Amino acid sequence: MAYIQFLGAAGVVTGSKHLINTDGPSGKQSIQVLVDCGLFQGQKEWRERNWADLPIPAREIDAVILTHAHLDHSGWIPRLVKQGFHGPIYATSPTIDLCSILLPDSGHLQEEDAEFANRHHYSKHHPALPLYSMQEAQQCMTLFRPVSFGEDKQLSSELSFRFVHAGHILGSAMVEISLTSGGNAWRLLFTGDIGRVHDNHAQPGCLVCPGPAEGESCDLLVMESTYGNRQHPHDDPKPELAAFIRTTIARGGSVVVPAFAVERTQKFLFLLKELMETGEIPRVPVHTDSPMAIKAVHIFLKHEEEFKDDTKALIAKYGSPLHWPNFHFDTTQEDSKKINESRYPCIIVSASGMVTGGRVLHHLAQRLPDPRNLILFIGFEAPGTRGNTIKNGEHEVKMFGQVVPIRAQVAALDQFSDHADTPELLQWLRTFKAAPKQTYLVHGEPAAASQLRDTMTKDLGWNVHVAAYKEKVKV
Numbered sequence: 001m002a003y004i005q006f007l008g009a010a011g012v013v014t015g016s017k018h019l020i021n022t023d024g025p026s027g028k029q030s031i032q033v034l035v036d037c038g039l040f041q042g043q044k045e046w047r048e049r050n051w052a053d054l055p056i057p058a059r060e061i062d063a064v065i066l067t068h069a070h071l072d073h074s075g076w077i078p079r080l081v082k083q084g085f086h087g088p089i090y091a092t093s094p095t096i097d098l099c100s101i102l103l104p105d106s107g108h109l110q111e112e113d114a115e116f117a118n119r120h121h122y123s124k125h126h127p128a129l130p131l132y133s134m135q136e137a138q139q140c141m142t143l144f145r146p147v148s149f150g151e152d153k154q155l156s157s158e159l160s161f162r163f164v165h166a167g168h169i170l171g172s173a174m175v176e177i178s179l180t181s182g183g184n185a186w187r188l189l190f191t192g193d194i195g196r197v198h199d200n201h202a203q204p205g206c207l208v209c210p211g212p213a214e215g216e217s218c219d220l221l222v223m224e225s226t227y228g229n230r231q232h233p234h235d236d237p238k239p240e241l242a243a244f245i246r247t248t249i250a251r252g253g254s255v256v257v258p259a260f261a262v263e264r265t266q267k268f269l270f271l272l273k274e275l276m277e278t279g280e281i282p283r284v285p286v287h288t289d290s291p292m293a294i295k296a297v298h299i300f301l302k303h304e305e306e307f308k309d310d311t312k313a314l315i316a317k318y319g320s321p322l323h324w325p326n327f328h329f330d331t332t333q334e335d336s337k338k339i340n341e342s343r344y345p346c347i348i349v350s351a352s353g354m355v356t357g358g359r360v361l362h363h364l365a366q367r368l369p370d371p372r373n374l375i376l377f378i379g380f381e382a383p384g385t386r387g388n389t390i391k392n393g394e395h396e397v398k399m400f401g402q403v404v405p406i407r408a409q410v411a412a413l414d415q416f417s418d419h420a421d422t423p424e425l426l427q428w429l430r431t432f433k434a435a436p437k438q439t440y441l442v443h444g445e446p447a448a449a450s451q452l453r454d455t456m457t458k459d460l461g462w463n464v465h466v467a468a469y470k471e472k473v474k475v
C-alpha cells in the first residue's frame with residue numbers, strides 16, 4: 001500500500017515536509033515524492049531537527065513538489081540536495097523566482113551563524129558548520145522545473161499532480177495529487193499555506209489573486225492549521241494607519257516599519273502609495289531599506305498574471321514602485337547610513353520583520369529612544385525575538401551589545417496576515433463538493449490544530465486527525 005509520512009510541520013508551524021511513497025504494481029518500483037521541503041525555525045529544539053537525516057536516503061527521493069517559496073516550506077531543499085537528492089523540484093514560476101533570492105540568503109545566514117558560533121566557541125561541534133552555504137543554495141536552483149497552474153504533470157504510471165491557487169503569497173499553490181494504490185484511484189490534496197478568502201477589507205494591500213481555489217474534492221486532505229484557534233481583525237486598517245502616520249509626522253517624528261522583505265514590504269508600499277494619492281497622509285520620503293525587498297519588487301513586476309485587478313490598475317496609473325516619486329530604494333550600506341543622518345520625518349520600511357537581524361536594527365537603535373517616532377508592526381512577532389520585546393511594551397531592548405531605551409510610540413496592526421483564520425478556513429471548506437474520507441491537520445501549534453479538529457468535526461461532521469511527527473498513514 002502507498003503511504004504518506006509527516007516529516008515536519010507536525011505539532012509545529014515550520015519544517016513542512018510530507019513524503020508520499022507509492023506501492024507500485026508488482027514488479028514495478030515505487031516512487032517517492034516529497035511535498036515541500038521546509039526548514040525548521042524558531043526554538044532550538046525544533047532547529048536541531050534540521051540536522052537529522054530523513055528516514056529514507058535523500059538520493060532515493062524521485063522528486064520534490066513545492067507549494068510556495070517561504071523558507072518553512074522550501075528552506076531544507078539545499079540540505080536535501082547536499083545529502084544526495086538530484087531529482088526535479090517542481091514549482092510555479094514565481095515560486096522559483098522567489099526561491100532564487102530566499103534560498104541563497106538563507107545559506108548566507110547559515111554561514112554567518114556558523115561563523116558566529118566558531119568565534120564565540122559556543123557550538124558543541126568544532127568547527128561549527130552551516131547547514132548549507134550560499135553557493136550550495138545557488139547551485140540547487142538548477143534542479144527547479146516550472147509547472148503552470150492547472151497543468152497536469154505525470155511523474156509515474158501511478159502518480160500525477162497539478163497546482164491550483166492557494167492565494168497565500170505570489171506563486172503559492174495547493175497540490176492536487178492523483179494516485180493509484182492497491183488498484184484504487186485516490187485524490188489527495190495538500191494545501192500548503194492557505195491564503196485569505198476573497199474579501200478586500202480582510203486582506204489590505206493584498207497584491208496577488210485572492211483566495212484559495214474553491215469547489216475542491218479529494219479523498220484525503222492534508223491541511224494547514226496555523227490559525228485554527230484564532231480570528232484576525234476584519235476591519236479596514238487604512239484609516240488607523242493613516243492616523244498613526246499623520247500624528248507622527250505632525251510631531252516631527254519618523255515611522256519605522258520592520259517588515260519581511262518579500263510580499264509584506266511590497267503590500268505595505270502599495271498601501272502607502274494609495275494613502276498618499278488620496279491625500280490621507282503627507283508625501284514624506286519612504287525608504288525601503290532592504291536589498292532583498294528590491295529584488296522582490298522586480299519579481300513581482302515580472303508576474304503580472306497573478307495581480308488582482310486593483311494592483312494592475314495601480315501599476316497602470318503610477319508605473320513601477322521603483323520609479324514612484326518620494327519612494328527610495330536603498331541598496332548600499334552608504335544609502336542606508338544616509339537615512340540615519342536624515343532629521344526630517346520619513347517612513348522607513350526595513351527587514352528583518354521580527355528584528356532578529358538586518359538593517360532595521362540600525363534604524364531602531366537610532367530612533368527607539370526618541371518619543372516623537374513611531375515603531376509600527378504589521379506582522380507576527382515570534383516569542384523570544386526583539387520584535388516581540390518591543391511590541392509587548394518593554395522599556396528597553398538589547399541591540400549590538402547595548403541596552404537601547406524604548407521611548408518611541410509602539411503600535412501594531414494585525415490585519416496583514418497571509419493566512420486564512422478559522423472562520424475563513426471553514427468558509428473555504430464549505431465550498432468542497434464532498435467531505436474527504438480523511439483529513440490530517442499539519443502546520444499548527446498543538447492548541448490550534450486540536451481546536452480546528454474539534455471545530456471541523458462538530459461544524460462539518462468531517463473525519464479529522466492531527467498529524468504527529470513521523471507518523472505514517474496508509475493510502
Ligand SMILES: [Zn+2]
Binds near residue numbers: 168193
Ligand atoms: Zn507560507
